[in-house]
Amino acid sequence: MGLLYDTYLARVYRFCLARVSNEADAEDLAEEIFLKVLGAIDGFEWRDLGVADDGTARSSFAAWLFRIAHNHVISFHRRAAARGPSAELSESIRDERRGPQELTETKLTIEEVFEAVRELPDAQREVILLRFGAGLTVAETAEALDKQQTNVKVLQHKGVQRLKRMLVEPVEVTDPTPIDTLARRGAGQ
Amino acid sequence: MTARPEEMEAQRLSDMLDDLEIGREPDLDERTDAELASLVETSSLLRRTWNSVAPSAAYISRSRAFILQSLSAEAEEPAATPPARVLPFYRRWAMLSPVASAAAAAAVTFAITIWATGGATATVAGPALSSVPSEQPASVASAAPAFVEPPFVEPARPPLVSDASANGSSLQAALDQALNNESVVTQLERIEAILTEIQERATNGEPVDASLLRILAESTARVATQIELNPGAITPLAVANYFHSVSPGRGLLDSTQVKVGGENALKTARAATEDGLAVAVKYFSASQALSNSSGRD
Numbered sequence: 001m002g003l004l005y006d007t008y009l010a011r012v013y014r015f016c017l018a019r020v021s022n023e024a025d026a027e028d029l030a031e032e033i034f035l036k037v038l039g040a041i042d043g044f045e046w047r048d049l050g051v052a053d054d055g056t057a058r059s060s061f062a063a064w065l066f067r068i069a070h071n072h073v074i075s076f077h078r079r080a081a082a083r084g085p086s087a088e089l090s091e092s093i094r095d096e097r098r099g100p101q102e103l104t105e106t107k108l109t110i111e112e113v114f115e116a117v118r119e120l121p122d123a124q125r126e127v128i129l130l131r132f133g134a135g136l137t138v139a140e141t142a143e144a145l146d147k148q149q150t151n152v153k154v155l156q157h158k159g160v161q162r163l164k165r166m167l168v169e170p171v172e173v174t175d176p177t178p179i180d181t182l183a184r185r186g187a188g189q
Numbered sequence: 190m191t192a193r194p195e196e197m198e199a200q201r202l203s204d205m206l207d208d209l210e211i212g213r214e215p216d217l218d219e220r221t222d223a224e225l226a227s228l229v230e231t232s233s234l235l236r237r238t239w240n241s242v243a244p245s246a247a248y249i250s251r252s253r254a255f256i257l258q259s260l261s262a263e264a265e266e267p268a269a270t271p272p273a274r275v276l277p278f279y280r281r282w283a284m285l286s287p288v289a290s291a292a293a294a295a296a297v298t299f300a301i302t303i304w305a306t307g308g309a310t311a312t313v314a315g316p317a318l319s320s321v322p323s324e325q326p327a328s329v330a331s332a333a334p335a336f337v338e339p340p341f342v343e344p345a346r347p348p349l350v351s352d353a354s355a356n357g358s359s360l361q362a363a364l365d366q367a368l369n370n371e372s373v374v375t376q377l378e379r380i381e382a383i384l385t386e387i388q389e390r391a392t393n394g395e396p397v398d399a400s401l402l403r404i405l406a407e408s409t410a411r412v413a414t415q416i417e418l419n420p421g422a423i424t425p426l427a428v429a430n431y432f433h434s435v436s437p438g439r440g441l442l443d444s445t446q447v448k449v450g451g452e453n454a455l456k457t458a459r460a461a462t463e464d465g466l467a468v469a470v471k472y473f474s475a476s477q478a479l480s481n482s483s484g485r486d
Binding site for chain 1: 195196198199200202203206210227228231232234235236238239241242243244248249252253255256257259260432436439456463464466467470471474475
């Protein structure tokens with residue numbers, strides 16, 4: 001049990017954090033999801049998910065886990081709707097592995113990215129969160145969201161396009177090579 | 190059916206991201222494909238950003254202890270444990286099919302080994318289990334004539350087979366049958382040997398051959414299948430050994446470099462190890478619940 005927890009915790013936590021923007025809520029959610037997953041593991045079937053478009057087998061466990069996570073976060077939002085907005089992201093995210101200078105820059109980038117992701121249409125946001133936040137493959141994302149892989153790829157493409165516009169356009173005004181700038185900022189330089 | 194331009198662009202981006210995920214530089218010319226290059230860069234930024242976020246060590250420690258304690262307490266509750274749902278083998282065939290070519294190639298290697306060592310020719314009195322069509326009911330398979338087990342020659346190391354397809358159907362059937370009849374211990378030895386090989390290559394900075402990964406995926410999947418299909422016939426010790434053999438493989442495969450063309454084999458091996466671990470955990474979860482339940486009867 002512990003190994004599964006260790007393997008998936010960070011991915012589940014990131015997925016939750018991007019959805020709720022609040023560290024305390026993300027921690028609570030991740031914990032609840034694990035209790036749900038590990039308590040229900042007897043119901044997990046190594047399902048015949050078929051072979052993906054790219055010829056690879058799908059990891060049914062990751063898809064199963066994040067399907068639970070996805071549904072749990074949706075329930076959380078329903079419950080939270082009556083409680084009002086949560087704390088600001090800037091108050092909550094930290095990365096204890098980095099120094100103060102890097103922390104500030106990374107935090108800003110995280111804020112920007114998470115805010116931009118929240119502006120995406122629902123379907124695109126879910127795909128982006130599972131692909132980049134949870135680290136699922138296209139095949140696993142398709143399984144978790146009960147979508148066709150082609151559909152997931154199109155949503156991923158649209159989502160990344162939109163994020164690029166949101167994250168890069170402010171830089172484009174003054175910088176002729178926004179991608180390089182973006183890359184430097186992402187690297188925390 | 191022809192893909193729409195939108196789908197083709199989406200597919201191209203997906204292919205580039207697949208390359209990045211396995212640590213390969215995408216084959217992309219930024220001068221002629223600036224739009225796609227910018228999307229790939231944005232995707233990399235997204236991934237880096239997310240990966241820079243981690244739960245605090247204090248939270249991990251606190252939460253881990255809480256969850257494990259909660260599960261232990263829950264397992265001690267007297268509850269009727271439903272029998273584990275078992276999937277027929279044919280439903281797993283899609284999982285094994287990506288590695289079928291490796292099995293076929295291994296068949297040739299195996300047959301050649303027998304031939305070269307002057308061993309007895311493998312004799313098959315009935316159809317090999319794995320040759321039973323997937324649509325065929327299990328009862329038909331069990332009604333097949335008795336199988337005369339061929340002498341098994343265990344190589345010192347797992348065979349590093351190529352992707353050559355096998356034409357000798359009888360030899361392939363013999364090898365498939367032999368693989369199906371291998372003990373869990375043999376499968377575990379193979380898994381450990383392959384992981385050792387992968388570790389050595391990683392240490393030397395060498396990419397891993399796809400066939401090696403396919404055999405790893407196949408062995409991992411076969412043991413998982415045995416655990417799920419017939420949990421009563423496998424000992425907890427064997428499952429524990431399986432768990433401990435496979436668990437380091439999961440992390441190892443995350444950093445494994447594969448030879449060109451072996452990307453799918455790497456993905457399959459990763460999926461097989463992740464699912465194998467989940468199956469082992471499920472086995473122990475069911476065993477613990479059963480033990481607690483019978484202890485109260």
